[in-house]
Amino acid sequence: MKVASATLFILMASVGLSNKVAAQTLRILVPAYANPCCDGGPEMWENLVAVASSPDRNFELFVIFNPLNGPGTAVDPNYLQSDGSGPLPELHAAGAIVQGYVASNYSQVSLQTLKEQIDVYFAGFWAGHVDGIFIDEMSADIATTGYYQELTNYVKSISPQARVIGNPGYFEFSNPSSQNQFSPQQYVNSVDTIITFENTNIEYTTNYSPDTVLSGLPCHKTGHIIHTLSSLSTDTLNLVANRGAGFVYATTGVLNTPYDQDALGKLTGPTGLAQLVAQVNATRFVLGDANGDCLVNNLDISGFILALTDPAAFRGRYPFVDYHQVLDFNGDSQFNNLDIGGFVQLLSGN
Numbered sequence: 633m634k635v636a637s638a639t640l641f642i643l644m645a646s647v648g649l650s651n652k653v654a655a656q657t658l659r660i661l662v663p664a665y666a667n668p669c670c671d672g673g674p675e676m677w678e679n680l681v682a683v684a685s686s687p688d689r690n691f692e693l694f695v696i697f698n699p700l701n702g703p704g705t706a707v708d709p710n711y712l713q714s715d716g717s718g719p720l721p722e723l724h725a726a727g728a729i730v731q732g733y734v735a736s737n738y739s740q741v742s743l744q745t746l747k748e749q750i751d752v753y754f755a756g757f758w759a760g761h762v763d764g765i766f767i768d769e770m771s772a773d774i775a776t777t778g779y780y781q782e783l784t785n786y787v788k789s790i791s792p793q794a795r796v797i798g799n800p801g802y803f804e805f806s807n808p809s810s811q812n813q814f815s816p817q818q819y820v821n822s823v824d825t826i827i828t829f830e831n832t833n834i835e836y837t838t839n840y841s842p843d844t845v846l847s848g849l850p851c852h853k854t855g856h857i858i859h860t861l862s863s864l865s866t867d868t869l870n871l872v873a874n875r876g877a878g879f880v881y882a883t884t885g886v887l888n889t890p891y892d893q894d895a896l897g898k899l900t901g902p903t904g905l906a907q908l909v910a911q912v913n914a915t916r917f918v919l920g921d922a923n924g925d926c927l928v929n930n931l932d933i934s935g936f937i938l939a940l941t942d943p944a945a946f947r948g949r950y951p952f953v954d955y956h957q958v959l960d961f962n963g964d965s966q967f968n969n970l971d972i973g974g975f976v977q978l979l980s981g982n
């Protein structure tokens with residue numbers, strides 16, 4: 633599509649502007665802690681494979697793989713059989729992003745032990761089936777920044793594309809030792825994504841009060857895990873979106889094992905995962921967010937131009953950004969030059 637050079641100039645000149653809108657491109661992060669051997673496990677894993685395989689899936693599906701509170705000491709054939717079949721390779725082949733689980737016990741587990749567990753996921757008996765690492769029991773003390781940064785660096789040294797998700801499960805960070813070696817920003821950046829809420833829905837609706845360091849971050853930086861919902865509702869996902877988190881899991885499951893069941897808290901019967909997927913699809917974009925980071929700012933200009941001039945290249949770079957919706961400023965269900973004015977207006981705050 634031809635774009636007037638004067639228009640491109642206007643787009644490129646829209647610099648120095650603040651973020652206008654924070655809403656959502658949600659990714660689902662499923663703590664798939666039920667073993668596919670038994671109870672609700674077979675159904676959970678079948679449903680995960682079905683969701684991952686669906687041609688209609690237009691979001692990234694992350695699955696936390698936790699065979700034995702960590703990688704375990706041998707292959708569990710319920711996940712992976714000796715002939716290479718099983719729910720784990722099926723899920724991975726269907727395009728789900730598999731995060732291997734490790735627990736850091738609030739930085740009390742030795743780095744050497746965790747590195748050995750990470751090795752098992754990437755180079756040991758789970759090799760080829762794991763994409764990233766989920767660090768549970770992340771300390772909220774920013775003095776531990778160096779510890780988590782070292783783990784992240786280690787993962788990246790093995791697999792530069794791997795995502796490291798850390799889970800303090802809490803939205804406020806502390807500095808009890810009054811150290812000044814690390815800043816809150818460095819703490820948040822010690823992992824790729826930080827889970828800043830993991831608790832009940834009542835806590836989420838009444839007591840969520842995030843640390844100031846969490847404001848204005850792109851949505852791939854934070855995630856929220858909400859359990860003990862009375863029902864799955866788009867209200868919950870809209871709240872997650874409005875709070876700027878890009879990774880979500882929501883379930884009616886309850887303590888002590890909210891993730892050993894499906895999203896409707898069931899061990900058997902119809903799954904809640906499909907319902908969660910439908911709700912995510914209904915809440916997942918913000919007008920003008922060309923690069924899918926949930927913020928609208930100058931970083932979206934190059935994506936906007938790419939979508940206008942080379943749609944195939946845009947799809948290659950941002951596969952889950954539906955630019956026909958996200959960049960349709962004049963509401964005519966198409967994306968073309970007629971949408972430039974609305975985008976410029978939004979960026980310039982007019």
Ligand SMILES: [Ca+2]
Pocket residue numbers: 920921922923924925926927928929931932
């Ligand atoms: Ca953006």
Ligand SMILES: [Ca+2]
Pocket residue numbers: 959960961962963964965966967968970971
């Ligand atoms: Ca349009």
